[in-house]
Amino acid sequence: MRYWIDIMTLFPDTVGDMMNESILGRAQDRGIIRVETHQIRDYTKNKQCQVDDYPYGGGRGCVMQAQPLYDCWRFINKAHGERVHTIFLSPCGKTFTQSTARRLAADYDKLILVCGHYEGVDQRFIDECVDEEISLGDFVLTGGEIPAMAVADAVCRLIPGVLPDPECFQEESHWDGLLEYPQYSRPEVWRGRRVPSILLSGDHAKIARWRRKQSIIRTRLRRPDMYGKLQFQDTKQERKLLAEIEEEWEEAKNGSEI
Ligand SMILES: C[S@@+](CC[C@H](N)C(=O)[O-])C[C@H]1O[C@@H](n2cnc3c(N)ncnc32)[C@H](O)[C@@H]1O
Incomplete structure (x- = not known):
């Protein structure tokens, strides 16, 4: 077993079902990873199996009590x-990114x-037992299950053997600060829309160059924050590619599309 994740939740079946599907399910079957869910309610000490109570100081809603969480964690x-x-x-945690998953x-x-x-x-449970708090983003969900599944999924797919090859994730969005290029599959023409001809050329060097160019353009268009942090290679080919993009960018500003 290369990686083991335990998820403490009030909905272990829902989370377990999701984590047992598809790529992660197969990786579990092959013994590469294990995702186990734990019902926090099983660790209550009251007849009603109640896990929450009113907040001290007043206010709406209920707060999950420290004791069942602590006993489950122990x-x-x-x-x-x-x-x-x-x-x-937690929505109060640091925002989850691909680099958090890699770490x-x-x-x-x-x-x-x-x-x-x-x-x-x-x-008090957080102070006693938690090493870090992670947020899925600047919004509030009803529970931590979706964020936990997102973290478990993003981490597990980086574990050697889960995907067929490291290239599967190293060429994807956010690995090296770029967004991924557009992808196409069969048929060649769908509802009048053609696959870019270069992808049918069989010329691997030209395809790689086209994909890199598309990645750079897409990142510049959609995520100027990421584009501003990119560090380009100081090679003749890269300089040529960037000059080409710059030229097309200027043309696009003057009316034609990139
Ligand atoms: C309704 S939320 C509680 C929000 C909390 N009262 C606040 O204002 O920060 C219930 C639970 O959902 C989870 N949750 C909600 N939004 C989240 C987010 N953006 N990232 C990670 N977990 C989140 C957390 O585990 C949280 O304890």
């Missing part, structure tokens, strides 16, 4: 025989992901 750590790096999914895949071989619900989680 059970997982005990099963592993070590204290596992623990992440609480988590490289620095750990186990993770615990804690999904909050209701108004959130008693701060």
Whole structure:
């Protein structure tokens, strides 16, 4: 087993079903990764299996209590025989990016992901057990399950053997600060729209150059923030490509399309 993720949630079946599908499901079957879900409610000590209570100080909604979370977390750590790096999914955390996924895949071989619900989680559990807080973005969801699945998915697909080849993720958006070029599949013409002829040429060098150019243009158009941080290679080919893009960019400003 190369990577093991434990997810603490009130909806273990939903999360488990999703993580057992497709590429991640097959990687689990092959013993490369393991994603295990844990029902926090199983660790309550009251008859009603209640996991939440009113917030001290007043206010709307309920807060998840520290005790069931702590007992569930301790059970997982005990099963592993070590204290596992623990992440609480929270809109107050640092925004998740591809570089976070790369760091988590490289620095750990186990993770615990804690999904909050209701108004959130008693701060004392976070202070006691959580190593970092991760947000999926600047919006609020009803629970941490979708963010936890997003983190688990993004991390697991970087684990060697999960995808057929590292090229599968190294050529994708956000790996090297660029967005991916447009992709096409069969047929050659669909609803009058043709696949760019260069992709049918069989000339691999020209195709690679076209794809890089499309990636650069797309990043410049859609994500000027990312484009501003790009560091281009100081080679004759790269300079030529950038000059070509610049020329087309200027032409586009004057009315014709890139
Ligand atoms: C309704 S939210 C609680 C929001 C909290 N009261 C606040 O204002 O920050 C319930 C749970 O969903 C999860 N959640 C919601 N939005 C999230 C986001 N953007 N990223 C990660 N987790 C999120 C967290 O686990 C959170 O504890």
